[in-house]
Amino acid sequence: MAVYVKSVDPKHLVEIGLEGFYGLSTPNRFQFNPNTYAQQVGTDFIRNHQVLGVDFASVHIYPDSWISQTISDVHIEFTKSWIQxxxxxxxxxxxxxxxFAEFGVSAKDPGYNSTYRDTFLSNVYKILLNSTRKGGGGGGCLLWQLFPEGTDYMDDGYAVILSKSPSTSGIISLQSTRLTTFNSLCSWKCQWGCKKKHALETFLYHDEL
Structure with missing residues (x-):
């Protein structure tokens, strides 16, 4: 399907949308999975992203769904090793x-408080910012999820309403400012030219070569 999408529209980036669990191709990475079930669900972070036509990798971070709903420091330590x-x-x-296309913590979790959410958020942002600073593979992260006022009825527990969450809002704003500063200094000489690009072009356009 990735190759087909590229054949229709070669100018847009394609990603899979995986949770990021390690599968059978990399048993040496099972240690980073949140539980033993993760390696049995049929997805494989490494193998799936080696498919032609996939431009960047994607991962989610939901320790409160994967490990336990009860908030604890274990979630933070897992998040750090998972991202890295x-x-x-x-x-x-x-x-x-x-x-890291989705990450968040639910306000419905036992033991939840805004201080924990801010700590969780700050740890994710810190690791991604450090990767950006050194030109590493951390391509960004997307908080699940930001809501405007008046849409609370759609909240699944993970919503952040900025006007009602000043400390969280400040963390998000600071991260955005920092990333904007780093990106403004970028020379646009991206080191992440996909190694599969030539193989994909050959596959799609071999009749024209």
């Missing part, structure tokens, strides 16, 4: 950036 392992694999095994 995927950045390393994106750089060393895949040769492409990785975006």
């Amino acid at each position: 392992s995927h950045i390393e694999d994106a750089e060393n095994s895949l040769g492409m950036p990785v975006v």
Whole structure:
């Protein structure tokens, strides 16, 4: 399907949308999975992202769904190792950036408080910012989820309403400012030219070569 999408529209980036669980192709990475079930669900972070037509890797971060709903420091430690392992694999095994396309914590979790959410958020942002600073594989992260006022009825527990969450809003604003500063200094000589690009072009356009 990735190759087909590229044949229709070669100018847009394609990603899969995986949770990021390590599968059978990399049993040595099982240690980073949140539980033993993760390696049995049929997805494989490394192998799936080696498919022609996939431009960047994607991962989610939901320790309160994967480990336990009860908030604890274990969630933070898992998050740190989860992010770092995927950045390393994106750089060393895949040769492409990785975006943490969903991450968050539910206000419905036992033991939840805004201080914990801010700590969780800050740890994710810090690791991604450090990767950006050194030109690493951390391609960004997307908080699940920001809501405007008046849409609370759609909140699944993960919503952040900026006007009602000043401390969280400040963390998000600071991260955005920092990333804007770093990106403004970028020379646009991207080191993440996909190693599969030539193979894909050959596959799609071999009749024209």
